[in-house]
Amino acid sequence: MIVNPQLFNYRLIISSLVIVLTVLGIYSYSNYRSNESYEAFLKQEKALIETELSELLSSYDDLSKDYNLMASQLQEAKLETRNALDSLRLLNSDLSIITKFRDQLIVLKSKSKVLLRTIDSLNSANIKLQSENQNALNTIEKNKHEIYGLEKSNLNLVAANDSLHISIDKAAVLKASHLIAQSYKLKSGKKRLTERAKRANAIDVCITLNENPLTSKGKKDIYIQIVGPDGNVVSDQGEVQFGSSSLIYSKKEIIDYKNQNLEICTEILADSDDKPFQKGYYFINVFHRNDKLGGTSIELN
Numbered sequence: 001m002i003v004n005p006q007l008f009n010y011r012l013i014i015s016s017l018v019i020v021l022t023v024l025g026i027y028s029y030s031n032y033r034s035n036e037s038y039e040a041f042l043k044q045e046k047a048l049i050e051t052e053l054s055e056l057l058s059s060y061d062d063l064s065k066d067y068n069l070m071a072s073q074l075q076e077a078k079l080e081t082r083n084a085l086d087s088l089r090l091l092n093s094d095l096s097i098i099t100k101f102r103d104q105l106i107v108l109k110s111k112s113k114v115l116l117r118t119i120d121s122l123n124s125a126n127i128k129l130q131s132e133n134q135n136a137l138n139t140i141e142k143n144k145h146e147i148y149g150l151e152k153s154n155l156n157l158v159a160a161n162d163s164l165h166i167s168i169d170k171a172a173v174l175k176a177s178h179l180i181a182q183s184y185k186l187k188s189g190k191k192r193l194t195e196r197a198k199r200a201n202a203i204d205v206c207i208t209l210n211e212n213p214l215t216s217k218g219k220k221d222i223y224i225q226i227v228g229p230d231g232n233v234v235s236d237q238g239e240v241q242f243g244s245s246s247l248i249y250s251k252k253e254i255i256d257y258k259n260q261n262l263e264i265c266t267e268i269l270a271d272s273d274d275k276p277f278q279k280g281y282y283f284i285n286v287f288h289r290n291d292k293l294g295g296t297s298i299e300l301n
Contacts, residue, residue: 049102056109057081080111111280114229118283174215174257176293178208181284183277183298186269197277197300203234206265207286207294213259220257223249223287226268229280235271242290249287 057078183200184193194200205224225247226234235250250268270277277300285295 045102052109053081110229114227114231114281117231118227173291174220174288174293175210175212176207176286176288177210178206178263179284179286179294179296180206181282181296181298183282183300186267195298195300197279200270200277200300201275202267202269203282203284203298204265204267205284205286206263209255209257209262209264209293211259211261215257215259217258218256220255220288222253222255222264222293223247224251224253224266224268225285225287226250227283227285228274229278229282234274234282235268236273245290247287247290 182193182204183195184191184202184204185199186202191202191204203226205226207222223240228234233248233250237249237251239246239248240252251266253264253266255262255264279301281297281299283295283297286293
């Protein structure tokens with residue numbers, strides 16, 4: 001049989017084109033399915049981040065009802081979380097946007113943990129204070145009945161004297177006010193105030209001990225505690241025990257109290273583990289034994 005060479009070449013070309021078109025079709029379909037899966041992944045990630053931001057915002061709303069003392073910190077955290085959520089909802093999903101907001105979510109969760117630790121600490125202190133106040137009210141009520149009985153018969157004179165000593169002891173507790181903290185950079189003995197985390201390497205803390213003629217005179221140990229954004233104590237000097245409770249502190253000051261107003265100022269230098277300072281809130285607390293004299297916070301950016 002005689003085969004026409006030109007016809008044979010046409011058939012060969014057509015067969016090759018069919019193969020090429022088939023391969024291109026398979027590649028295009030595969031690429032379409034890949035892009036479709038990628039878009040679905042981005043949408044799923046965006047939805048997950050929106051859900052986590054919404055849950056974080058909801059937790060702040062619940063906390064705001066019960067913690068008036070932390071109102072400003074809670075309001076700032078809520079505003080930052082709300083802005084992130086609103087921005088995410090307005091933007092189209094792509095890898096750079098998802099990565100950016102995933103990193104921002106990690107930072108917001110870290111701030112939330114520090115805030116919750118502080119709230120838990122304040123809550124414990126409030127519960128203790130409420131218990132002490134209730135005990136004091138019970139003692140006062142009891143003393144009223146005892147004094148009424150003493151006016152009739154003088155039979156409870158010893159009990160009344162004991163109650164009086166308890167009241168005096170409570171009134172003699174050391175009190176403080178005007179707690180101020182400032183961050184600065186210390187170099188060659190010179191201080192420069194700064195709120196930049198990378199530049200700051202020390203924090204000044206000043207507090208005024210109030211005049212109280214009932215408080216005993218003499219040497220008193222004052223402990224300063226600074227808690228960083230990561231929940232760790234800055235310039236950790238160890239732990240001190242007060243009965244069944246303990247305190248990790250940043251610095252200890254021994255002062256000579258003379259029943260008069262006394263201003264204490266001290267500097268806490270960052271050690272090697274704290275450098276450079278992290279961005280975020282630093283919570284400063286001042287204690288005498290296990291009694292908290294005051295607290296404040298500063299933000300480094």
